[in-house]
Amino acid sequence: MSIFKGIIDSFSSIFTEEDNNHRLHEESNHDPTVSGSMSVVDGANERVAYKLKGYFDLAKEEIAKGVRAEEWGLHEDALLHYRNAQRIMSEASSTPSPSYISSNEKEKVRSYREKISKWQSQVSERLQALGNRKGVGMSENKRNVPSPSSVSSTAFNRRVSSQKTSLPRGGVGMARSPRDATTNPRPAKESGSGYDDKLEEMINTTIVDRSPSVKWDDVAGLDGAKQALLEMVILPAKRRDLFTGLRRPARGLLLFGPPGNGKTMLAKAVASESQATFFNVSASSLTSKWVGEAEKLVKTLFQVAISRQPSVIFMDEIDSIMSTRSVSENEASRRLKSEFLIQFDGVTSNPDDLVIVIGATNKPQELDDAVLRRLVKRIYVPLPDTNVRKLLFKTKLKCQPHSLSGGDIDKIVRETEGNFAYGTGYSGSDLQALCEEAAMMPIRELGADILTIQANKVRPLRYDDFRKSMAVIRPSLSKSKWEELERWNSEFGSN
Structure with missing residues (x-):
């Protein structure tokens, strides 16, 4: 932009x-x-x-x-x-x-x-x-x-x-001006499906995700979430004849957990594996338009998703759009939520439609009850466990020269364990940052030689590099937030 x-x-x-x-x-x-x-x-x-x-x-x-x-x-x-x-x-x-x-x-x-x-x-x-x-x-x-x-x-x-x-004095971007015959000689065209072509074009250019495919193997661990997505999206898309009646898949899924643990990658992976159209919806793509356009955009979004099914509508940070309704809430936000609920019910009413809504959040307790009821599967995406952390470290070090033994990697895995009594609990994104910081340690030792040394002469990574990096890269999840997510999962989660 x-x-x-x-x-x-x-x-x-x-x-x-x-x-x-x-x-x-x-x-x-x-x-x-x-x-x-x-x-x-x-x-x-x-x-x-x-x-x-x-x-x-x-x-x-x-x-x-x-x-x-x-x-x-x-x-x-x-x-x-x-x-x-x-x-x-x-x-x-x-x-x-x-x-x-x-x-x-x-x-x-x-x-x-x-x-x-x-x-x-x-x-x-x-x-x-x-x-x-x-x-x-x-x-x-x-x-x-x-x-x-x-x-x-x-x-x-x-x-x-x-x-x-x-x-307004601040600039052009917030202008609201009436439409007239001189400036808009063409009326908004409606397609055969009954939605506005201009809104469809906007959805195709800003919401449909055409990023490189993410595969299952790109997402380490999260076996429970993968199994739920396999049953909800991938298998029904490939064998519709088996998933009918009581085996009809749920149409709403909530991925919740600490930030930086692969919720977005998981949603993209399921769309890639099922060859579904992936609609990546953010709060800004729905709420930064003219007054009254948000509801039309939500309606058009679901209509386009139905026309291009199998489809996955992924709403990242869904709590910012579908938070609990309150008396002090503005009218535009209330209308947006109401339209979303109406369109969601319309999708689920037709057994032949395969449109899945996936929401991701690290604040599930702030979601509106009506939204939560429609997201019937609620999968907890926790901090990476021992096996996942070990797999992450091995994957990151695969293309990086290092002298770490298997025992060294095991020690690093133990030291990044989610033990909040000792102030640790690294998320997936924290581990990525930790590896990047450790990789910079040999570079910093070069001093003035950095301009002349050959790349293959830089020393490999050592265990001490990771120990020093842990003093710089600290866990991003607090103990209180972690406990709150654990309590919510035990009460509302599907795990």
Whole structure:
């Protein structure tokens, strides 16, 4: 998303500057000395700055819509909005200035013309970038643009008097502006399945995970969780004839446990092994949209998942989206949860659909009861045990020169045991960081020789490197959090 942040920052700096200047102009208009000097000037001449400001506001609105469309991956809409902005700014640039206007009015006109000139340059760059990305020339794109007369001066004057849409001072990204026939000539299309094509495109570009496949062997241990996923997703996808009636698989699974122990990798592995479409849903992908869009997005998500089944809808950090409902909760969050529950029930009502919802969290106690009831299988993903830690160390050291014996590895495994009385209890991600820190020990000993030494001359890892690393990389899970998860598992878990 860094490209969109850059776009937003480049435009918002001008927006903020315009707002500040506008306030200064308003103050000057109330200055009696200025008012006295302006009284001798013809009223028609004084309207040129007001007209330029109207063009300015319309262009700002179109640019905001273009940035939002780019952020959603709707490049055709972004091109349309940017071209509308260019036409508006071209008309503004061609607006003549009267031969005589007051000095105050002249300063306003000069300020607006400078800002519009800057915008024209930046919008041209965005048009060029989008044109190159789509693999078409700018001249070809122009054939699909409405004629300049569609943004005529008459239409402009009507819109200036009827619309006062503005952007928050912080930037373009949070703009909320009404849709109209000029900026959105095409109505939102509905596909044959009844969902919005634009929302489907957004889901395909930001939620469907096309990352490299994760296999079972990439996830060390977690045999209980693997068995549950095998029965819920993989086998039913391959032998639907066997999993009917009472053997129909559960459609909701909760993976809970300390962070950094493979919950996300496990969900990706099951999607890969079952050749299912993997929908990776985060809180930001559902809640950072316009008001009212979150519920539509949830509905479309489930509809697309059904159309592309077998599907796995994975909701990482599900507690941030589906936490317990409260009186003080805002209405948008409540509607989002209600829509999720409705769509989840719709998926489970059809025995022929194979859409599995998997949630992952390290705070299962914060989940709403209605959500918890639908996630009928709740698998605890604990800290790695002795065998898993040993397997992890051997895997990490496989491609790294070392002089550790089997006894040395066993000692490291014992010293990373989850014994909170001694302040230890390493998670999978903690062990990864521990190995990386130990691998840096031989490098730090080189000093100035690091620039000239050959790679094969660096000494191999030793047991002492891991001992020293344990003083730097400490366990990330506290005793109180671990005990809370253990209690919740004994009360609600499926283990």
